[in-house]
Amino acid sequence: MKGNLNRRSFVKGAALGAAGLVAGGALSACSPAAKPDDAVQDAAATATNSADQRWGFEIAPDPIGDDLISETVESDVVVVGGGMSGLVAAASCAENGLQVTLISASKGPVSRGGSNNGVYSKVMEEMGIPRMDPTWFYRKEYVANGGNFKPALWYKFYNNSEEAINWIIDIAAKAGIKTTIESGPEYKEGDPMFTPPAAHAFYVDDSELKGSIGNGEGHIATEMARYIADDLGVDVRWSVKGEQLVRGGIANGTEGRVDAIIASDGDGAYTKYVGTKAVIMATGDFSHDRDMMERYCPQAVELCDFTTEINYDQGIWMGGLMPGDGHKMELWVGAAWQKEPNNIMLGRPNLPGDQPYTSHTGLMVDNAGQRFMNEDALGGLACATIMHLPEKTAYCIWGANRAEAGGPWGAINYPHGEYFTTEEVIERWDTDADGFGIVKADTREEVIAQLGLPASTIDTVERYNEMCEAGVDTDFYKTADKLIPIGEGDGPFYGASFSPGFLTSLGGLRTDSDLRVLDENDKPIEGLFNAGCMIGNFYSGTYTFAMEGMNYGATCITLPYVLGKDLAAGKLG
Template sequence: MQEEIESSVDVVVVGGGNAGFSAAHAAAERGRRVLVLEKGEAGLAGGNSYFTAGAVRIAHHGLEELSDLLDPDERHGVSVLPPYPAEQFSADMAKVTGGRNDPALTEVLVGESQDAIRWLHGKGLRYRLMYERQAYPDAQGRQVFWGGLAVGSTGGGKGLIEQHTEAAEKAGIEIRYGTRVLDLLTDGPCVTWRDAAGRTGTVRAKSVVLAAGGFEADAELRRRHLGPGWELAKVRGTPLNTGDMLTAALAAGAVPYGDWGSCHSVAWDAWHAENEGNRELTNQLTRSGYPLGIVVNSRGERFLDEGADFRNYTYALYGARILAQPGGIAFQIFDATTRPQLRTEEYDMPGASVVTGSTLAELAAGMGVDAAALTRTVEEFNASIDRDVPLDLAVKDGRSARVDPPKSNWAIPCETPPFYAFPVTCGITFTFGGLRADTSSRVLDAEGTPLPGLFVCGEMLGGLFSGNYPGGSGLTSGAVFGRRAGSLA
């Protein structure tokens, strides 16, 4: 019988993604001995953070304020970055969640958003303006940013985790890969674990920080909490977020908080052979150009407003809408005019699924959709566009198509062959339900009392998001509340 290994440290962090590393950095800079237990082996580590584009939503007053935070870029001189004040960030959080966001947590998220990213920058993490994702050229040749989101990690999610890891190693933080935490015990507190070699052990600590993600990679938990059909969703990110630590924390006296019935889910390449947990392509399987085109289901019918708002405020909502369609599939349709404006990293990536046709009937045949139905949908859409309103992709231009459902902005006729249809399904990113905590990231019990030595951050923190999500706010939340957790742990 193999002997159980016992050890002790000051702080145990469960999960080696952006939030977990942020907590580890904050604890280490206070002189604490920190151990990060990461479920993934070295080649599979980083949680969902690895799979992101690295976008961070922060409050700011324009490019001049951020210039010292960003990698140098000659395009800065011809860029228009509108201020994004804290009031707007807060309003966006309330708007996309229908007011269901926790106000106290939101205040901290918004108020510390820029400072937390600057703090990480001071530890060697690098940031840049995301021209390829968040800017459109205007008539004067300037790059105009839109949707309250402009800053991202240099190197995307891969770069983010690489830089976090380098900072942790430099600070003397121990990282154990391939180590799954089994139980969370409040005696101490401590955790039990099993590693890839089959060894088991216990680590006693003064504090435990939970940063192990949600339950999106467990099909049964998705069905139970999100509803029937969600077991069919494609897992965009890590396959390791199976809700283990949520279950363990609830058993230890924590209480659930936030919206356990909704999640972050996007339009995702439906026909790609490797469209789950793809560590090479990561977020490139997202299909977020729908505001430039129209989206139809397998009956050839539109079912959502592609121009309801900037993509940053709708993309995390529309995956669920696609899943609810027949067969859980839809098609994003563009013509020869709009196709060149689609983001290269998403629509021109190796193996991107696409159907082309010189006519709508030919396109429909490749899609497996009734040609008459698709033609009718497209022609009705084209005829309803208010063409007197100028098209401006960098603002909500009010150029609408008055059909049912309407397209509220950026209505561009689909009439110039060849035509393109990109098949999409629902790609789930992370679940919104988590644990209840105070603004210091201390996990609370049913009476609202902090559980001794237990903290939570990242996707395990409940209460910030519900139904929808403003792009880039997840990584920011991980940095803000990870830092808060590590500052007390």
């Protein structure tokens, strides 16, 4: 199962089949000397799991000796990873006078999705979109993350976002790449689900404005790769995989400064890349490593597919991406894992006729035909709730009247201010244009049967209709404007099932507000920095999508951009 997935397909939240969790609380590869099966048997036999047991990925391999290194390349900064965060870090360092080498296991620049959050920009100004006020909104997100992260990282993003996003908008414009702001949900400021319109999307052809702008990150990634190599003179080496960091002059050393990384090329030859000022790790997530997911994101293991080969050129994709190469290398040299739970990004159940980035805001039921939540929620949050259902599946039921009664319908992958008409929404339902597996019938009972739900589900529908008529949801207290009936005369009728899909893990090793990697005593490891999904302590829990494109805009653009400037200015030692 290989291949790319466009973001419209991602929004569907289609689940991938995968192996389940290891039974009985046993940890796969928890013993350094045991095979996974042996570890399960041993744990089952003893019914204990010693606190000092280590996972296989935590144990450093034998150091690569100097006698195996065929070449040494020295520069001020070595960037490891050719995704957006690595490209931005390399560009910022080089623009500010540093000599940079970028190595990447991929064959070329890598991008996923296309939403880049910027709290304000020249494009937002042109479109009449106001600057986001962080005062109450960030406090709301503080609550959403349970206070279990480092606010200094968020406010550093806010205070530098406008400069950074305008910088990359200008780079794009010089290459003929245009920028717009994506459509978002219609929540009002003050609503806990409010999502400020601030997701910048790149496109080249105006035809992309009709449903494709959310997949345009490849345009800017390709240009950034060209820009750093051709215009800035960065030494870019593709198909070069980082293997071991060098700390204190020793591969996998645990004391002193990190000043190099040993990497292998396609022929297996080793080169040592020395960064006299910094080694910046931007190698992506760890969701293609089952042990790491068991350890740090057990709630998402069943949504991951660990059977596919690792593809360092993978675009947006459900079911797991990168194998955590950078995380492992940092663990081996003494970096400490973040203290808060790792964030996971789940696919949002989202239909034509729903707002972008929201759940289905009409009636949803479980496999017993029972309603289970206030459906009016951001999709990431709804997915987290759906994960608790039997089969991790929710079922949506609605009538044709919803298209008229529930609008205006913002359109995913369309610019801010663009909407589907009532006729367009119905057409997309009728044709299942987005591949959601929508069923259609003349009666509600037929839709219920086609979804495989019990016949008694009609009682839930009628109970829902009674609350719609009264204008008060006395079960889950959804607001009256979202209570659209599914009466006998509101057909034809539609239905669809949704299971959350897993896109990526976020975070990892402890990271301070200057992106320095920290040890178990929360002390910076000199010379070692994180960017992109590698940045720890930025999130906790579930990626809510309350800030569209937050991960790209903050951890992949703004913070690496500031890091490059700070390194060049000598602010970080």
